[in-house]
Amino acid sequence: MMSESGRKQTPLAFPGIKSRGAKVQPLRFTGDDAALVIALKQNHPGAMEALYDRYAPLVQRMLLRVMGVDHNLSDMLQEVFIEAFSNIRSIKNGSRLQAWITSIAIFTARGRIRRRSRRRVFWVADAGDVPDIPTAGCDPEEREALYAAYRVLDTMPSDERIAFSLRFIEGMELEEAAAVCRVSLSTIKRRLTRAQGRFVAIAKRQPQLSSWIVEGDRWNVE
Numbered sequence: 001m002m003s004e005s006g007r008k009q010t011p012l013a014f015p016g017i018k019s020r021g022a023k024v025q026p027l028r029f030t031g032d033d034a035a036l037v038i039a040l041k042q043n044h045p046g047a048m049e050a051l052y053d054r055y056a057p058l059v060q061r062m063l064l065r066v067m068g069v070d071h072n073l074s075d076m077l078q079e080v081f082i083e084a085f086s087n088i089r090s091i092k093n094g095s096r097l098q099a100w101i102t103s104i105a106i107f108t109a110r111g112r113i114r115r116r117s118r119r120r121v122f123w124v125a126d127a128g129d130v131p132d133i134p135t136a137g138c139d140p141e142e143r144e145a146l147y148a149a150y151r152v153l154d155t156m157p158s159d160e161r162i163a164f165s166l167r168f169i170e171g172m173e174l175e176e177a178a179a180v181c182r183v184s185l186s187t188i189k190r191r192l193t194r195a196q197g198r199f200v201a202i203a204k205r206q207p208q209l210s211s212w213i214v215e216g217d218r219w220n221v222e
Contacts (some may be wrong), residue, residue, distance in 0.1 A: 010101070019146055019189060021077050021170075028049075029046035029047050029049075029050040030050075031042055032094075032095075033094050033095055033096075033097040033098065034049060034093075034094030034095050034097075034098065034201070036050055036054070037050045037091055037094030037097055039096065040085075040088045041088060041089055043081065048085060048215065048221050051081070051101075052081055052086065052087075053165070055097075055098070055101050056077065056081070058069030058098070058102065058105075059077055059080050059081070059102070059105045060073070060077055061170075062102055062106065063076050063077065063080075063105055063108070063109055064106040064162070064164050065166070066106065066109040066113075066115070066165045066166070067112065067170045067171045068147075068149075068153065068154070068161055069111055069147070069150055070112070072112065076108055076109065076112060079108050080101070080104050080105045080108050083104050083108070083207055084100075084101050084104055099179055099180060101177070102180045103179070103180045103181070103182060106162060106166075106181060107182075108133050109162065110158050110159070110162060110203065111159065113158040113162075114158050117158070128167045129139050141208075143206070144208045145166065145209055145212055147208075148203075148206050148208035148209050149209060150202070151206075152199055152202045153199070154208070155198075155202065156199070157197060159181075159191055160192075160194050160195035160198065161195065162181065162190065163177060163181065163188055163191035163192050163195050164196065165201060166180070166181070166193035168196075173190065174188055174192075
């Protein structure tokens with residue numbers, strides 16, 4: 001383009017837009033969670049990818065902690081983000097994005113557990129026939145104990161199983177567990193007390209778990 005003075009003028013440059021003939025680079029989002037929520041609500045072209053990149057590892061870990069062995073974890077991961085993208089306008093405080101999407105993951109897992117429970121009274125999984133639970137650093141004894149623990153969890157009511165998994169497997173603080181389960185602190189404590197009793201009673205009869213159960217030691221609800 002020529003200016004009035006006859007000199008060649010450099011085209012205006014816009015982020016993510018190249019001049020004709022050059023490859024267009026996708027817009028990428030950078031910013032904290034509050035800014036990301038605003039960007040998602042405004043349909044920023046890089047916001048959805050940013051949300052997935054930022055929180056997919058966390059969501060996947062939460063699903064794994066709660067579900068254990070499940071062939072549908074990848075489908076559940078997609079379900080969580082589809083719901084998140086569809087309901088992003090419901091979140092009022094962007095700084096709570098992590099807790100919000102974790103809660104979606106927990107309720108997605110809850111629905112899956114309940115559907116699975118209706119199909120069978122007791123599910124026994126052979127560790128050789130199911131996808132591996134990541135057990136980096138685990139020796140064979142610990143690995144068998146982990147599979148046995150999830151077999152016990154599979155006999156428990158969904159809300160108790162989730163509370164137990166969040167507190168004793170993921171290591172969440174009580175307040176955080178209550179928040180992502182959308183219940184009061186007293187309710188999460190009651191669920192944990194019941195879950196602990198059920199788990200210990202069954203686990204004591206399991207050869208792979210009996211030596212791991214020490215009452216009053218690792219199973220602290222408070």
